[in-house]
Each structure stands twice: as structure tokens, then as C-alpha cells.
Amino acid sequence: MSARRIAVLAATAAAVALPLLSAPAATAAPTTATPASTSWSCPNKPPLPYKVHGTNAVTIRSKATTNSTAVGVLYKSHKFTVHKTTKGAKWLYITDKNTGKKGWVSGKYVYRDVRMCLD
Numbered sequence: 397m398s399a400r401r402i403a404v405l406a407a408t409a410a411a412v413a414l415p416l417l418s419a420p421a422a423t424a425a426p427t428t429a430t431p432a433s434t435s436w437s438c439p440n441k442p443p444l445p446y447k448v449h450g451t452n453a454v455t456i457r458s459k460a461t462t463n464s465t466a467v468g469v470l471y472k473s474h475k476f477t478v479h480k481t482t483k484g485a486k487w488l489y490i491t492d493k494n495t496g497k498k499g500w501v502s503g504k505y506v507y508r509d510v511r512m513c514l515d
Contacts, residue, residue, distance in 0.1 A: 448506055458499055488506055
């Protein structure tokens with residue numbers, strides 16, 4: 397390791413440690429706690445729709461396993477309905493609205509986007 401890198405690491409460590417060493421001692425917690433304000437607007441909004449992510453197409457299968465028979469293909473541009481999911485949403489039972497095919501698709505590629513709630 398170069399001398400310059402060691403000097404930068406030492407300076408960084410000192411900068412982090414200094415506020416910790418000079419901080420006042422902790423005092424006892426207050427006897428009554430006030431609840432945190434949680435005024436989120438997102439719980440009132442509907443969940444985002446399911447979409448195909450990370451690939452252009454996903455294989456629709458007869459069972460919730462990669463070893464089962466392929467019954468169709470769910471393309472990224474297709475609309476579909478999710479009827480049920482396995483535990484942990486590893487597999488989703490869907491109906492492709494474009495082709496009418498029903499079957500299981502991997503939860504690695506089909507999932508909902510996460511809504512960001514900022515107030």
C-alpha cells in the first residue's frame with residue numbers, strides 16, 4: 397500500500413473518530429415517548445401493476461417449476477392478470493390477456509415496481 401493511501405486512510409479514520417471521542421456522555425431516556433408522525437399518502441394509493449422486468453419474454457409453464465412443460469411465452473409488452481402466487485412470490489399464476497394462455501411464470505422476472513412515498 398502506498399504511503400499516500402495510508403495517509404488518506406489515517407486521516408479518514410481520525411475524522412470519523414474525533415466526533416465520537418468529543419461527544420457528550422449519554423443521558424437517561426425520557427420517561428414518556430412521543431409517537432412518530434406517520435402521515436403517508438401512499439397507503440391510500442392502489443398498488444402498482446405487475447410487469448415483466450429484466451428480459452423481453454418469460455416462459456409460461458404448466459407448474460411452478462422450471463422442469464415443467466412450457467405452455468406459452470409472456471412478452472414484456474403483453475398485459476396479464478395475476479391470479480395467485482406461491483409463498484414469497486417465487487412463482488405467479490397468470491393469464492396473458494393477449495394470447496389467453498394461463499400458467500406459471502417466475503417471480504424473478506414478473507413483479508410489481510415499488511412505489512416511493514415522499515411527503
